[in-house]
Amino acid sequence: MSQKEKKYQTMSGIPLKELYAQTDLERIEFDDNQDLNRSGQYPFTRGIKPGMYRDELWIMGQYSGFGSAEEANLRYRYLLEQGQTGFSIALDLPTQIGLDSDSSLSCGEVGKVGVAIDSLEDMEKLFDGIPLEKVRQIRTTANSIGPLMTALIVGFAEKKGIDPNMIKVLLQNDPLKEYFARGTYVFPPDAAVKLAVDVIEYCAHRLTNWVPQALSGYHIRESGATAVQELAFCYANGISYFKDAVDRGLNIDQFAPKMYTFFAAQMDLLEEVAKFRAARRVWAKMMKEQYGAKDPDSMKLSILAYTAGGALTAQQPLNNVARVTIEALAAVLGGVQTLATSSFDEAFSIPTEQAVTVALRTQQIIAHESGIVNTVDPLGGSYVVESLTSEIEKGVHKYLGRISEMGGAVACIRSGYFQRELVKEAYQYQKSIETGERIIVGVNAYQSGQEENIPIFVTGPETEERQVKRLHELRGRRDGLALAKAMDHLKKEATAGKNIIPAAVEAVKAYATLGEITECLKEVYGTYKDLGIY
Numbered sequence: 012m013s014q015k016e017k018k019y020q021t022m023s024g025i026p027l028k029e030l031y032a033q034t035d036l037e038r039i040e041f042d043d044n045q046d047l048n049r050s051g052q053y054p055f056t057r058g059i060k061p062g063m064y065r066d067e068l069w070i071m072g073q074y075s076g077f078g079s080a081e082e083a084n085l086r087y088r089y090l091l092e093q094g095q096t097g098f099s100i101a102l103d104l105p106t107q108i109g110l111d112s113d114s115s116l117s118c119g120e121v122g123k124v125g126v127a128i129d130s131l132e133d134m135e136k137l138f139d140g141i142p143l144e145k146v147r148q149i150r151t152t153a154n155s156i157g158p159l160m161t162a163l164i165v166g167f168a169e170k171k172g173i174d175p176n177m178i179k180v181l182l183q184n185d186p187l188k189e190y191f192a193r194g195t196y197v198f199p200p201d202a203a204v205k206l207a208v209d210v211i212e213y214c215a216h217r218l219t220n221w222v223p224q225a226l227s228g229y230h231i232r233e234s235g236a237t238a239v240q241e242l243a244f245c246y247a248n249g250i251s252y253f254k255d256a257v258d259r260g261l262n263i264d265q266f267a268p269k270m271y272t273f274f275a276a277q278m279d280l281l282e283e284v285a286k287f288r289a290a291r292r293v294w295a296k297m298m299k300e301q302y303g304a305k306d307p308d309s310m311k312l313s314i315l316a317y318t319a320g321g322a323l324t325a326q327q328p329l330n331n332v333a334r335v336t337i338e339a340l341a342a343v344l345g346g347v348q349t350l351a352t353s354s355f356d357e358a359f360s361i362p363t364e365q366a367v368t369v370a371l372r373t374q375q376i377i378a379h380e381s382g383i384v385n386t387v388d389p390l391g392g393s394y395v396v397e398s399l400t401s402e403i404e405k406g407v408h409k410y411l412g413r414i415s416e417m418g419g420a421v422a423c424i425r426s427g428y429f430q431r432e433l434v435k436e437a438y439q440y441q442k443s444i445e446t447g448e449r450i451i452v453g454v455n456a457y458q459s460g461q462e463e464n465i466p467i468f469v470t471g472p473e474t475e476e477r478q479v480k481r482l483h484e485l486r487g488r489r490d491g492l493a494l495a496k497a498m499d500h501l502k503k504e505a506t507a508g509k510n511i512i513p514a515a516v517e518a519v520k521a522y523a524t525l526g527e528i529t530e531c532l533k534e535v536y537g538t539y540k541d542l543g544i545y
């Protein structure tokens with residue numbers, strides 16, 4: 012393709028001019044006070060704190076976990092020793108959908124893409140020897156099982172005599188995106204919203220230091236969404252949770268200050284910087300104008316970013332170090348609060364120790380050697396960045412209006428609207444690679460013709476065998492009467508429509524397994540069947 016034929020646009024398809032100038036800001040009626048202002052001031056475009064990284068660096072917390080709780084524990088302790096300031100508990104697929112490790116559906120997946128957690132006993136081993144109160148943030152991917160992970164951590168703390176509110180926990184707890192972007196759903200959407208809001212309500216009253224939910228655009232983006240769709244679909248899901256929470260009598264200022272969003276950091280550096288800035292502006296205006304928030308902290312959006320794994324290639328995998336660096340730079344220039352960096356070998360498997368160390372060192376080099384942390388919002392005022400920020404903001408509002416007219420996020424899931432939008436964009440993206448319109452180094456250009464051999468992490472079958480054996484031993488020694496009483500109480504609370512978290516904590520402390528609790532809740536709420544709309 013000649014330079015004259017080439018389309019100049021962002022990764023998401025926003026047309027780009029050859030040169031931006033002051034006239035571009037005038038064209039969009041850019042107002043410095045209303046659209047920009049100072050960092051730490053509404054609408055927080057430039058950042059949620061006045062000094063940003065001058066005062067405190069972002070939380071560096073790698074997404075990690077594999078095999079048994081003991082194996083994952085060693086990885087967390089290693090990364091904390093290497094300077095990591097938080098960590099994210101990667102759960103295996105059976106755990107994410109509430110299956111025990113000895114379920115026939117779990118065969119071959121136990122401990123494979125995350126750690127296997129069957130009961131409180133596994134949590135005790137997972138956290139062994141880690142000074143949890145000193146870790147800046149402990150995250151978990153629990154979505155459909157968000158209430159159960161809440162119960163596990165609370166149960167663990169209470170058993171150990173620790174105040175659970177002293178542990179800085181971030182729960183993903185965003186099941187709606189599972190129905191169209193990720194796939195680890197369990198219950199029907201309405202029940203999923205109810206259970207997610209159980210966590211929000213419980214935390215608002217009892218665990219005020221916890222982040223009860225991280226609204227997740229990351230998985231939506233990785234499923235094909237544009238930057239605009241990533242924000243819009245994510246916020247549409249949030250609006251569904253907020254409505255339920257407010258309907259229960261919660262005030263927006265009781266939970267919004269602790270909320271996070273979870274976004275991808277993709278390869279288009281300028282668009283991504285603009286996206287993070289637009290995300291804060293949209294959030295601030297939504298909290299103030301739509302929900303009537305009075306607490307300024309409700310309007311300050313905390314962002315967790317993860318460098319996009321979908322950008323990594325199996326071909327010439329060491330090139331992924333450069334890709335992750337660009338994505339991480341976009342996140343930092345965009346002013347995020349927490350960052351997880353992908354490892355160069357993740358196109359093959361979960362990372363080796365060497366690969367995850369390089370990923371962490373990438374963040375540390377940016378923080379301590381690049382100099383970009385010395386100035387707040389260093390790209391603020393750039394004609395192109397401000398233009399893109401406003402363009403993305405405008406696009407998000409347009410989508411949110413359309414989704415509202417269609418009945419909200421749950422209605423869009425049921426109709427297949429979200430699914431079809433993602434499939435359409437994913438197809439166009441893949442087509443642009445196959446036609447050569449989009450260059451991916453080592454994939455459709457600059458191929459070496461040789462395969463590069465790098466160490467690949469493999470979880471052996473013995474991990475599953477040990478986990479199943481331990482689960483059977485647990486079932487044989489726990490107090491059957493205490494377990495039956497706790498499970499009966501849980502089912503009654505769920506049937507009565509009450510908040511299930513207190514009852515789930517008691518079930519967990521009686522060493523009920525995740526699978527047993529999930530089956531109990533399925534009897535009340537039912538099970539979701541995929542619509543197959545594509």
